[in-house]
Amino acid sequence: MNTIDLLRSHRSIRKFTEQPVDDDLAESIITAGLSAATSSNLQGTTVIRVCNPNTRAAIAELAGGQTYVETAGAFFVWCADLHRSAVACEMAGGEFHGGMTEHFIIATTDCAIAAQNAVVAAESVGLGICYIGGIRNDPAQMTELLDLPEQVVPLFGLCIGWPDQDPALKPRLPISVTLKEETYDTTSEREGIAAYDAHMREYYLERTKGKVDRTWSADMSALLGKESRPHMRSYLDSQGMNQR
Template structure:
């Protein structure tokens, strides 16, 4: 196993950061590393908003459900899926942008995630810690107002960056054979994989909390997919131009 793979396997979210700033040149390098990721049909559907204004940071922390590290991390980036830039390029060529295609939504959303993960690897290789903030989708319309996002752009997630002031454990994952399948989807492996992982996670939570947290993965999944989740997303996306044709 080489050092890059060791780095990838050592990822954990960091939510407590030192006061040390990240200089702008380093931020630029991190974002340039993100740009180097693959992009479908060269769309380059990612725009990164670096939020420096303390009032905006405080507001976003609030909108993300009171995640204070959104305002206390050294750097906070919002990763936006952007087909506006391509639409403008299309218009330059006398073309007429075809809005609202589900496929464009997928391309841009995937582009953003590939780009962001490259940024994360670059940052972690420099000794920085990171935390993705999906909570921006709690109030995506208000987030879009704070960032002045135009139509055909939406905030997919945020990213906190800073020098770590904590050293949490790596979180266990599902067993490999419940995730990597051969030739066809094999439903028969799911039951054993979930059972094994539930046991693993139960002891992980117990150890981490001195026995206080008694949960496991399937309990977490019941809370996540056993009810409506951010039911505003559909209409928010529609209003933002992503009508899902």
């Protein structure tokens, strides 16, 4: 399969075989991930591999009962990291003022870019993956479990393992809605969303034999019509991130 076809065939995998992920392969995947572009060579990413079954069980639970955190061949926590740079500043005899919102954007973006590179590396050898945003349900407990210093924020988990399921591709918004020319033209956005709503409704009905009758708009309304992880602001502040 060529790489563009590989990228277009991504599905999240939530059921894995018991086959472990070889240590050398895991390190090769993470190294490939960390070869991605990084803003001003900051390299604002730290990856923590978690093997301890008790820690895995605790993370699975705080993430909302995502049992595949326990069963995946390998599990990694991706952290936006300015701690290491703070140490470097001290070693260079300089000051550190890394608590600004812009610094948080840089580290978060660095981390997500590196993680996705690792995901592509994993999928290219036939492994399946699932991002675990649910670790942000309780970042304070994650910080304690992983002994994270200040200026380190656990952004998401990543399950990697050998797939034991073959789920269908999830349809995406039409490219006419997500790719624009020259400016952000809103003219046909409602039309595009309505078309996608119809598409997703069909997808859900078919996958659940008629039990789930939902649209994307309804999903967005459920997701964004309420508060989401209201602790994030003060948690970031307590870690010295996104402060001003």
